[in-house]
Amino acid sequence: MDHQKMDWGYVKWFIPPQGSGLQGKVTIGVSSVDPGVEQKPHIHYGNAQFLYVLKGKGFCCVNGNKKTLKPGEYYYVPANSEHQTINTGTAPILELVVSVPVQWQTGEWTETNPVASPLEEAIRFLDLESLVEQGFPILITDADDHILLFGPDFPACFLHRYNADTKDTRCQGWTDTARIGEQQCSCGTILYHIPILENGTEIGWIHGAFQGESGGDCGKSSKATLSRSTATGIEEFLLQIAEGLSEYVKYQKMRSRLSANEEMIRTQDSDIERMSDSLLQEKKRSTDLRINHHFLFNILNHFASLALTGERNDLYEGIIDLSTMLRASSQPVEKLVTLQEELDFVAIYLRLQKRRYQDGMRVIVEIDAAHRKQSVPFNFMQPIIENAFAYGFMEYDGDKEIYICSHTEDDRFVLTIKNNGVPVDMVTINRLNQELHKKTGHGLNLIYEKLQLAYGSDFTMKIGVKEGFTRVQIAIPRSAV
Template identity: 25%
Template sequence: MAKKNIQELEWGEIEWIYEPESENSQNAMNIGIVTIYPNSSQNKHIHYGDEQVLYVLSGVGKQLIGDKISHIQAGSLHHIEVGSIHETINLGDEPIKELLISIPVHRDQNLPIPRKTQSMIVEGSLSENRVTVNEEIGYIYNGIIELLKIPVAIFDEEGNTVITGRYYPELCREKCGIEENVKKCPIYQMRDEYTPPYYSDPSAYVCPYGLTIFIMPIVFDNRVIGLIKGGHIRTSQIDMHINQYTQIKKNILGEAAYAAMHIVPKGTVNAILQQIKKLSKNIANYYLFKNTAVALNKQEEIIQDIVRNESILEESLKTAKDKALNIQIGNHFLFNTLNAIAGLAVKEKADKTYEAIIDLSKLMRYTLKNNSYFVYLQEEVEYLKNYINLQQLRYGNRLKVYFNVSGDTSRKKIPFNCLQPIVENCFIHGFKNMKEGMEIRITAEMQEDKLTLQIMDNGRGMDSDLQNYVYDKLQEDKKQGFSGLMMVYEKLDLLFEGQFTFLIESELGLGTRVTISLPDKVSSMDSQ
């Protein structure tokens, strides 16, 4: 790396020598060199989102993992499971250096954002991206945290208090005076961000009085813009080994305020973590919408929507998913109706009607059950045949459809539903006013390192002016008209980011041919 990426911490530093190129990268591993200064130690903490391996390069000390303490020396290897409390202690006069390998245990699988969209968001960002107090943030906070009745505070990236929180336990009020100033909490004072930069999950620290406090970063545009800290709970994991933790005050178990606190079960701990992660995500989503609104000159309208309530924000972020769910719910009734009609057709011996209903049902089930971005070509061809069967009810023997799909292409993967809209165009535009002799030819073959798909009809075709008009429409940001072609082209552009070919050839009175070429390294997914 040309420029060193070093995190400076109270106890030392981490130089990240390998990181994923972006948050959408398939490579999840982070590698760093950890340096712990002489006679220093990390704060005891827990990572809930990553598994770690430490290989000691030099130095001596102790390594606490769970309830076990082992000695550190050059060549020793230490494995830290997800959710294990751990601490490295330097007992020598020389720095401890460790090779750290950190791997997230889960990563959200989202459709990659096209580069042009990413750059639009960055260019349209506000000059100051940090968590600040306003009605929207307060509304999001209250909607999630107030239900838990636990203390949670929010800080900006510089450590300034944004929201102080409430419901601090008597132990915190008595020992730290936290109600006077939340920064009197020793964990709230800490500036120890021990997290690789390309993913974010909560960590947990144990305070000097034996309480567990969670820390969750708020990440926007690959940068930490704030921190959520809270919890202040008593757990069985700490109680069982409390005497092994040197930083915990002695005889804390005998303190009345500590003893009065109930031990929070693991299930409740997980629920608290989920709500804190949800708060972080919703705040980050709020800033994403706010900055995108600036780029689109619609800031006022979007902020007004966010102010109304959090549900509108979530609905805006998941519009596509909600629409798909509504369609599924509505079609549940439709499927039952189709089954009833099919049963009636069998009783009345209306074979063609029965076959048409079955073809229609297969079309709808294929569309609704498939939640993948890519499908096998043979599945897409079967879907296409069901659609053509329905069209032949109308055209009968006047329509001939030929498939020529080579065997080496059937297990290639292509974008879901990228052929049917083009075939539909043949009927809507190509065969308009034709009464007989209609033909469609559909081919798939490998040409060098490309999967080539062709759909050709013998319809009325287009002159050069109309072809140029169609191409111009394909290149426009706001695509209107020619909806079948536009939907397919936009889907290919979203998934392949320009690494594909979409060619339309047509001659007036002779027909139209659409050719799609996809890179084999993307479309060949036989092992998945």
């Protein structure tokens, strides 16, 4: 355990073992808010949090919404949300804290602006303007300290380096001697300076200015502090942006050189293919599904119960299964895997759900040996099954049943996944089927996009209800076995 002292109490962070697959994916700890203490409102930049109250009583506020806290209560804090805990009792408030760094995704392709610099074009391509509009306090400059992007939430007192008109409000914390990494400012703001590199050469900087929980007004000396999970989320997020900008600049410069020289185009075909494939893989990674937050938080909530009741063996086995899923879902995979490999991955997920529902859950798989050799995209079944638990079983008190079966129709391989939970009404069914092709970022839409990347238009995906079962049916080309 790693003990972090805060002005309102402390957090004991769980340090995952090396090779567990949890590093950078999830941060888990127990926070303690002292009696009578009112936390300063603060923002969880770069990470979403789930908190489960173990002991104590009081209130929490998330984006102005107040909630009563008592043992057994839990709440969710979205990324970049203002959050505050108020202890009204005579004992500390103890909470299980689970933090998940947000996954940064690139925007859609836009035409190149020949007037803009490669770094400016990269900012537009990655849609970073929308990021600052959402309140993320960053400033991006080129190697000559010219401002390329900043939003209204970036503190004006730091702009004196770039604009002489702000010199009356300049902050003394930003110096030229400590530009890489984290830096404390006397006004209570924590600064991050991340270089943007092209083949080892500095082409720009990403600067982040984040208010600490104990920071004061500009000019007042105070020690700023961020929770370990928030600090980790910020750093990982900024590093992802810097890497994305760097890769895009390198791609654009190569593209420009190849366009200017036909002979180079003929001799560098392999490089073009490699770079195009790299961008396609980035597209696939942006649509590849991460484990659903609801599932992750529910499982960790169950783990917290096991820890409190002393059921160590179940807790250990559950953590091993969760670690296996996290590691498998974050590994690069080939375009297609066998259906048997996909079923093995889904089996780990279903094992975790079985720990929650015990004998109240059944899984029936009716797929013959030949069909198990069918080629399918990796991790396209688990989000469909997760939908059954998140919606069909949410208000269903009976035994929960999941059916997975397959058959063939001419040159089509047809896979059906159905559940006996509360059936979806026909109005919702029609809306879901009509909106499957839209890029909303929701689970079923991402599955549709994953199938589209694998098969183009040569597939179908339909949601329906038959004999009281809600089902998703997917038809894809039969593969040679």
